[in-house]
Amino acid sequence: xxxxxxxxxxxxxxxxxxxxxxxxxxxxxxxxxxxxxxxxxxxxxxxxxxxxxxxxxxxxxxxxxxxxxxxxxxxxxxxxxxxxxxxxxxxxxxxxxxxxxxxxxxxxxxxxxxxxxxxxxxxxxxxxxxxxxxxxxxxxxxxxxxxxxxxxxxxxxxxxxxxxxxxxxxxxxxxxxxxxxxxxxxxxxxxxxxxxxxxxxxxxxxxxxxx
Amino acid sequence: xxxxxxxxxxxxxxxxxxxxxxxxxxxxxxxxxxxxxxxxxxxxxxxxxxxxxxxxxxxxxxxxxxxxxxxxxxxxxxxxxxxxxxxxxxxxxxxxxxxxxxxxxxxxxxxxxxxxxxxxxxxxxxxxxxxxxxxxxxxxxxxxxxxxxxxxxxxxxxxxxxxxxxxxxxxxxxxxxxxxxxxxxxxxxxxxxxxxxxxxxxxxxxxxxxx
Numbered sequence: 001x002x003x004x005x006x007x008x009x010x011x012x013x014x015x016x017x018x019x020x021x022x023x024x025x026x027x028x029x030x031x032x033x034x035x036x037x038x039x040x041x042x043x044x045x046x047x048x049x050x051x052x053x054x055x056x057x058x059x060x061x062x063x064x065x066x067x068x069x070x071x072x073x074x075x076x077x078x079x080x081x082x083x084x085x086x087x088x089x090x091x092x093x094x095x096x097x098x099x100x101x102x103x104x105x106x107x108x109x110x111x112x113x114x115x116x117x118x119x120x121x122x123x124x125x126x127x128x129x130x131x132x133x134x135x136x137x138x139x140x141x142x143x144x145x146x147x148x149x150x151x152x153x154x155x156x157x158x159x160x161x162x163x164x165x166x167x168x169x170x171x172x173x174x175x176x177x178x179x180x181x182x183x184x185x186x187x188x189x190x191x192x193x194x195x196x197x198x199x200x201x202x203x204x205x206x207x208x209x210x211x
Numbered sequence: 212x213x214x215x216x217x218x219x220x221x222x223x224x225x226x227x228x229x230x231x232x233x234x235x236x237x238x239x240x241x242x243x244x245x246x247x248x249x250x251x252x253x254x255x256x257x258x259x260x261x262x263x264x265x266x267x268x269x270x271x272x273x274x275x276x277x278x279x280x281x282x283x284x285x286x287x288x289x290x291x292x293x294x295x296x297x298x299x300x301x302x303x304x305x306x307x308x309x310x311x312x313x314x315x316x317x318x319x320x321x322x323x324x325x326x327x328x329x330x331x332x333x334x335x336x337x338x339x340x341x342x343x344x345x346x347x348x349x350x351x352x353x354x355x356x357x358x359x360x361x362x363x364x365x366x367x368x369x370x371x372x373x374x375x376x377x378x379x380x381x382x383x384x385x386x387x388x389x390x391x392x393x394x395x396x397x398x399x400x401x402x403x404x405x406x407x408x409x410x411x412x413x414x415x416x417x418x419x420x421x422x
Contacts, residue, residue: 041252
């Protein structure tokens with residue numbers, strides 16, 4: 001799509017290039033914003049800091065996002081997209097139920113251990129900061145949590161209905177597994193790499209066969 | 212110990228009174244600091260904010276604590292003492308093992324639901340903020356976490372050794388239960404009061420009798 005050879009045929013290309021440059025700038029700013037927020041929380045985000053880190057002017061970043069709240073919401077959305085890309089989508093090749101749950105957890109471990117974001121799990125880093133503060137940012141983080149837990153619950157339900165695991169309350173199991181993952185994220189930040197085996201053992205217990 | 216009648220016999224009383232006043236001021240500042248840090252994290256603490264909220268001068272608060280780090284560490288210590296007083300100590304009347312675990316969890320639910328601190332569980336509010344930051348504050352929060360999990364593990368071990376519950380890995384069970392409590396704290400902040408029943412059901416499952 002660089003399209004240099006078509007410049008004469010496409011008088012609107014300069015605009016397209018400007019748009020593309022805008023998209024790239026926006027994406028670079030958001031990638032940095034997500035890293036910063038995973039370390040110090042969305043509260044610590046500032047136009048100045050993000051601008052310095054990405055080599056842009058503060059005014060330039062401000063023009064793109066206008067308010068700190070818009071920047072925060074865009075960062076949540078960006079983190080969500082990268083999480084889905086890294087954890088949720090690659091697991092879709094696995095069958096629903098037990099196999100999918102194992103794949104989701106393995107992908108999550110890589111996501112938190114590598115980690116994808118400098119400060120580890122984005123939701124873990126920000127949910128405890130915003131849980132007492134009603135507003136759009138909290139709602140956005142809550143949406144991530146609901147969608148993730150619903151996904152886990154659906155596959156627990158499928159596994160139980162198929163008779164692959166003992167009967168259980170899918171929502172309760174999803175809450176429990178998510179709680180363990182969030183605590184594991186903290187342990188990984190503290191350098192306790194043995195926690196990944198603990199996560200696998202807890203999942204094994206939750207997926208124990210019926211009877 | 213007001214000791215007015217002994218003033219003539221105790222020439223050092225004015226100093227004692229000053230000391231007592233200092234202790235009360237310190238305690239009032241720390242109580243407010245713990246509430247603020249449970250809401251916005253220890254990072255958000257400032258001499259100015261704490262002074263305004265307690266009707267003291269900023270210089271007065273600064274004289275008491277000298278640096279922000281000392282104030283943060285004193286707040287962690289104060290929160291720890293209040294947590295032990297509210298959750299750990301009242302459970303000591305219960306027998307070791309299953310009964311003690313149930314009492315600890317019930318006390319913890321009151322601690323997080325009432326809540327004792329404005330923003331709920333103090334460790335939950337601050338651990339995700341400091342988990343990526345080596346230093347004295349993180350060490351202090353980590354000490355709370357270790358002591359709490361060790362306490363839980365000891366009673367899981369006792370319950371299993373007594374044959375009251377199925378055999379389990381006490382450290383793994385403590386990690387899992389603590390993870391559930393931290394996630395429940397977030398849910399309580401979000402207004403989901405039904406989570407306390409989820410906590411009780413998960414504990415019931417963990418305390419299921421041996422085969």
